[in-house]
Amino acid sequence: MRRARAAALSKAAVRGRVISGATTPAANVHARVETGRGLLAGAASADTQPHMSALAGKRGLIVGVANKRSISWAIAQAAAAAGARLALTYPNERLEENVRELAATLKDAVVLPCDVTSDSQIDALAASLDAEFGGLDFCLHGAAFAPKADLDNPVWQASREGFRVALDVSAYSLIGLTRAVVPLMKKSGGGSVLTLTYIGSERVFTNYNLMGIAKAALEASVRYLASELGADNIRVNAISAGPIKTLAAMGIRNFSSIRDVYKERTPLRRNIELDDVADAASFLLSSASRGITGEILMVDAGFHVMGGA
């Protein structure tokens, strides 16, 4: 049975198909045999490691790690534990050391600069990834920012410049990054792009303000990109996460009170934690989700189904 499955996986890899992985507990993956890179590496290890992970041998880009509380860091850890080789980025010198320290705890991770507001840095990032990995299987986009004054202001008082910056960093950057990684994903026979959003894109949440508008643009971008890139077997999805205490979240006034509301009102009667998002992300980044694109997956303990009463 095991042999037949391994043989089928090897055949599929030789044909260049994206391989759907199995159900490995992350810890087992560390024991897999390192035989090379990419798709074929995953298939080859299946001969000796029948519990191959869905991300084994995959090469991924992670944008949005600031510190150990970052959602992108939780996703990076889950993807690495599932066998992926990663490149992590930092946007500026201030965060470089943090990202390098975290990346050093992963196996063979690469650290590269990328301020997502800079086309030249995005292009340089893609060139470095090509040189290092020779292709790319997935990309996590976890960057967001709005100037503090504009985030604190009601939307009707947002400045033109604040609006521009918020939309550039938090929404356009998905398009810019995707454009840069498409050639690398084409080399790999396809890929998965994932971004992070919040339900404030479709409903009004006190203090979410300008970021709600940026997230609406981000989610619309997911749908257009998914439709345009599907023919190249490149999927584009988003996770809409419930509130989690991170650096970005602490920029939203009274953030803790949002978590209190979730705890009371979600069907699961609890808040979302980093590992809830990381597990869902591992699924969407892997070929286990190969039939899913253009999706905004709600990882919010069910909050979105509740009415007002």
Ligand SMILES: NC(=O)c1ccc[n+]([C@@H]2O[C@H](COP(=O)([O-])OP(=O)(O)OC[C@H]3O[C@@H](n4cnc5c(N)ncnc54)[C@H](O)[C@@H]3O)[C@@H](O)[C@H]2O)c1
């Ligand atoms: N924390 C939450 O409650 C929550 C809920 C839903 C969605 N999200 C989204 O998750 C994503 C990650 O945020 P987080 O909560 O982990 O906070 P975080 O502060 O850890 O991550 C935000 C990241 O954006 C990066 N960034 C900002 N400007 C950048 C630039 N110019 N170039 C490159 N990177 C830049 C920061 O360096 C940081 O790593 C964001 O899109 C956020 O809106 C967060």
